[in-house]
Amino acid sequence: MKPLEDVRIIAVEQYGAGPFGSVHLADLGAEVIKIEEPRSGGDVGRYVPPYGEGEDSLFFETFNRNKRSLSLDLSTDAGRRVFEDLVKVSDVVYSNLRGDVPKKIRITYDDLKHLNPAIVCCSLTGFGMTGPRSKEPGYDYVLQGLAGWMDLTGEPDGPPTKSGLSLVDYSGGFVAAISLLAGLHAARRDGVGMDCDVSLYDTAIGLLTYPATWHLNAGFEPVRTSHSAHPSLVPFQAFEASDGWFIVGCAKEKFWTRLASVVGHPEWAEPGSGYGSFADRARNKDTLIPLLEDVFRQRTVDAWLGELYAASIPCGPINDVEQAMREEHTKARGLRVTTEHPRFGTVEQLASPVRVGARPAEYRRAPFRNEDFDLVVREIAGYDDATVERLRAGGAFGDAAVPPVPPVPPVPPGSAEPAESARAEAGEAEAASR
Template identity: 35%
Template sequence: MKPLDGIKVLDLTRALAGPFCTLMLGDYGADVIKIEMPGSGDDTRKWGPPFIGEESAYFLSVNRNKRSLTLNLRDEKAQQVFLKLAADADVVVENFTPGVMGRFNLDYDTIKQVNPGVVYCSISGFGATGPYQSRPAYDQIMQGISGIMSITGDLGGDPQKVGIAVADIGAGMWAAFAIMTALFHRAGSDGKGQNIDLSMLDSQVAWMTYQAGYYFATGQAPQRLGAAHPTLVPYQAFMGKDGKYFNVAVGSDRLWDRFCQGIDRMDLHENPNYIDNGARVNHRSELVPLLQEFFLARDADDWVTDLQAVSVPAGPINDLADVFSDPQVIHREMLLEMTHPTLGVIKQTGLPIKFSETPGGLDKPPPLLGEHNGEILTSLGYSTSEVENMVAAGVI
């Protein structure tokens, strides 16, 4: 048994935010039916290179544990099929621009008429209300508007986006949390469903946490600090003799004591300019260059070894080749393999949540476009000839 066995999810999403949400649900047992446009499917099927065979690496990364059904939702017959599916679905997830599902006659108010217990989650850039509701949104745009790019990058340098699509992935994670919260509420309220309006902008603003707190406290917008921390020193990346970088996180004065011991610089420990974190923050401009010069005497891994030996948080800055050969990553099964119907064995990132009693798993490979049309439609009572007629009419 998996924790979400028996939960049926209709997934009308594409790109990343919605597919990441439904990936999380599918990994833990939900039956996710991915609804795609006939002939083209999810936009990310064509996002490449790189491709593995005919499939884009991007699509393969976030669409396992799903079944694919093609439906042309502009067609009334396809809308009827969807309503049949929705009648006993637990969850509908969509990430169209607000208003589009209403034009398909498949918005929340319509779906709840056939299924009052449905949890209907709409993910959009700016939400279903407000002056920006109809604006298009992609991750990079949202990283800029939300403030994330303003605090990412080197001091005095250009704003930078984070190296993965955190606005998309973050919204997908918030959506999965919201759906599970709504399902929990439904279980305790005689089966009452609800609509979820989830905005990428809201999701990113919520992530501002302590950076927002600094702004509220000072009235000054936080600035970019590269790999450094705004209120802890030293808490950043340094370069070793070999040109490799490593991170150090001195998050308390107790760790500062051990840090000085680990690098054999007790003179720094005795210096009144560095006696506590407040002093170190005030003297950041002299302490950080001093440490960087000192760290050029030895290779990065040597410093990491010495600091870890005295229980100071330190670690290498790995590239993904390092990550997926790391013994801890391998031990935690964060690199997995599964068999794809046309590609053979493909690699996937693992499942980050380890349940003791109801673990998730990789049960279905990322689907081919429309791979499960016959399987799903016949389960709804359509005959083989009716399915063939839908194909001929462009319904599926």
């Protein structure tokens, strides 16, 4: 069996952070049943441009492979009945909504424990379910600013800078997955479930790590460093060669001794040189770094990396995305995987970095909206035809109760159609509820 093949998760999720956390669990074999609100067209991620057509987008494919989809309107009594019946036969209710929403729509442990005492309710919200900001929507960009990340990032004389990736969202997804698994372990051991109150804000603050510890205990005031230099280890930063940029870092004294030799100045590593120790180099970095910069500009990136690799000095090129995808190590680690999609044809994307055991992960395309209707309502919930019709008449499934849409011929990914672009913009407002 796959590591999580005996786990069933009801995922009331949308967009990025929540689906990113659960996709790794799905890759590990968990049955993730994605609940999609039918009135708004389901997960807003389905409509994110520029690479999308209709209800399919490469953005959605990235975060939702290996999952199941059910259109379900939780605001109706009939939809609520279906949800509660699924809770009875599931292990986890996982959501990423605004902090006050889980209680409003009754998906916390106190709301569900009478149905399943061992249910784990993991809520990944913007700011948590308590505190003065709990009712605010949380977005990665806002949180990178609020938690101090942008103040730490960029050149000293430049503006505050966001990370090129949505790292608060993605880190929050990982934190939620860890919390969920810990809660599940405890519930199976003790027979009692719980709430897991996880937030993007907590994640972002927690990732300040040692600079925050330094500040709280020694009054450290972080400052931005030129060329992404490490705040205390010198040299450890980006350097410009004659044809591009690369990273070199001396995290141990032995690396500095080797680097001094490689750049033709072994005397720089000697005691008394002013650069012979961590403390010396930190104190005299304003004179040392310009000297190194002058040396590194004299040769190409490949020439320097060849010597640095040979000397076992930590280093590497500064790749663009294309170069990172072409790296030999990317291929060797099996990080590029494919799925087949009726609209996009063969879709290539990235494997989960979560590795458990020797069995390779298997990848299935993301589901069409409501594709798994029969599997979920008939096999898992156990409804007969008459019950399904009564629930449908009660509005449980909205207008999307017929599974699945017929496959369409493959077409090249393109910009979203104008109507879909407008729908995506409307979806942004819906996504603000998380």
